[in-house]
Amino acid sequence: MTSQPTQESNQPTAITPEMRKAVGSELSRMVSYPVSESDIRKWAAAVYYPEEPPARFWDKEAASQSRAGGITAPEDFNPFAWMRAEPKGVRRNSAATDADSTERSLGIEGPHLMNQLNGGVSVEYGVPIRPGDVITSVTRLGEYTERVGSLGLMLFTPLETTWTNQGDEVVKQSRLVLIRY
Amino acid sequence: MVDARSLSVGDELPPFQRQTGFAVWNRYAAVNDEYVPIHMDDEAGKAAGLPGAIGMGNLQFSYLHNVVREWMGDSGRFVSMSCQFRAPNLRDQTVAARGRVTALEEKPEGLAVTLEVWTEDDDGNRLAPGTCEVLLDT
Numbered sequence: 001m002t003s004q005p006t007q008e009s010n011q012p013t014a015i016t017p018e019m020r021k022a023v024g025s026e027l028s029r030m031v032s033y034p035v036s037e038s039d040i041r042k043w044a045a046a047v048y049y050p051e052e053p054p055a056r057f058w059d060k061e062a063a064s065q066s067r068a069g070g071i072t073a074p075e076d077f078n079p080f081a082w083m084r085a086e087p088k089g090v091r092r093n094s095a096a097t098d099a100d101s102t103e104r105s106l107g108i109e110g111p112h113l114m115n116q117l118n119g120g121v122s123v124e125y126g127v128p129i130r131p132g133d134v135i136t137s138v139t140r141l142g143e144y145t146e147r148v149g150s151l152g153l154m155l156f157t158p159l160e161t162t163w164t165n166q167g168d169e170v171v172k173q174s175r176l177v178l179i180r181y
Numbered sequence: 182m183v184d185a186r187s188l189s190v191g192d193e194l195p196p197f198q199r200q201t202g203f204a205v206w207n208r209y210a211a212v213n214d215e216y217v218p219i220h221m222d223d224e225a226g227k228a229a230g231l232p233g234a235i236g237m238g239n240l241q242f243s244y245l246h247n248v249v250r251e252w253m254g255d256s257g258r259f260v261s262m263s264c265q266f267r268a269p270n271l272r273d274q275t276v277a278a279r280g281r282v283t284a285l286e287e288k289p290e291g292l293a294v295t296l297e298v299w300t301e302d303d304d305g306n307r308l309a310p311g312t313c314e315v316l317l318d319t
Binding site (some may be wrong): 031041042045046047048049050054056066067074075076078081082091102116117118121122123124125151 | 199202204205208209210212213214215229234238239240242243244246247251255257258259260261262263264266267309311318
């Protein structure tokens with residue numbers, strides 16, 4: 001773990017000059033496969049399990065009577081699970097288990113902390129996702145902060161993401177804070 | 182489905198409750214490709230300094246959408262949702278997602294409703310507190 005005192009203070013820090021310089025960099029760009037009705041049905045079934053999800057997520061007739069006029073995905077739906085059209089191939093889960101994966105994706109050294117957790121998320125919604133939509137996701141690195149907490153030195157890393165559909169309409173803008181310790 | 186005309190600040194939403202554990206976490210992992218050791222294995226959770234395996238923060242986030250969606254029905258849309266993951270969702274907990282109206286504002290496009298939302302465990306400890314904004318048809 002990198003925890004050398006900074007020049008300005010005696011506080012330990014996990015943020016290297018290289019990491020500070022990387023703030024604002026594009027971390028990832030992904031394009032989904034076209035979203036299918038089956039993707040939406042399975043998502044809705046999983047997040048409502050063991051109860052039945054609202055019919056507008058899986059029943060075309062019910063959805064046609066809804067304000068959306070057809071099937072739409074739940075707002076929390078993820079069209080990038082398992083595989084994406086770009087980058088191609090099966091996604092590996094190293095990002096979830098490798099606490100340095102954020103910096104590694106930029107070609108720089110990470111903070112060498114052992115663990116990472118999802119600290120929180122905020123989302124602003126635009127247009128809904130519909131079957132057939134192709135979603136593009138662009139994620140940028142936000143400003144690092146850190147403090148000493150119950151688990152020792154904790155590094156907070158915001159990941160700022162925008163999703164757009166094939167018509168360049170904004171689907172959502174989100175900010176997820178990674179906590180590493 | 183909520184009637185926008187009868188809403189007041191302080192109104193509480195009917196809770197959305199689920200018994201949590203591997204049965205629900207595995208289903209969520211299947212659709213979100215979230216097969217992360219701390220969500221699948223007690224030993225991996227303990228190795229990370231936790232009491233055991235824990236549920237996905239993203240699933241708590243989905244439950245917050247569900248409680249608002251069940252209340253709102255098809256009479257509005259989400260504008261925003263946020264939450265912090267303050268405490269882990271442990272195996273065999275009953276998690277309740279809850280909400281309370283904190284502000285109302287008439288807008289040309291509908292009634293803007295701000296909600297305090299949160300998930301809590303069996304003892305009422307808040308796991309994922311947050312806020313939500315919706316726009317209701319009037």
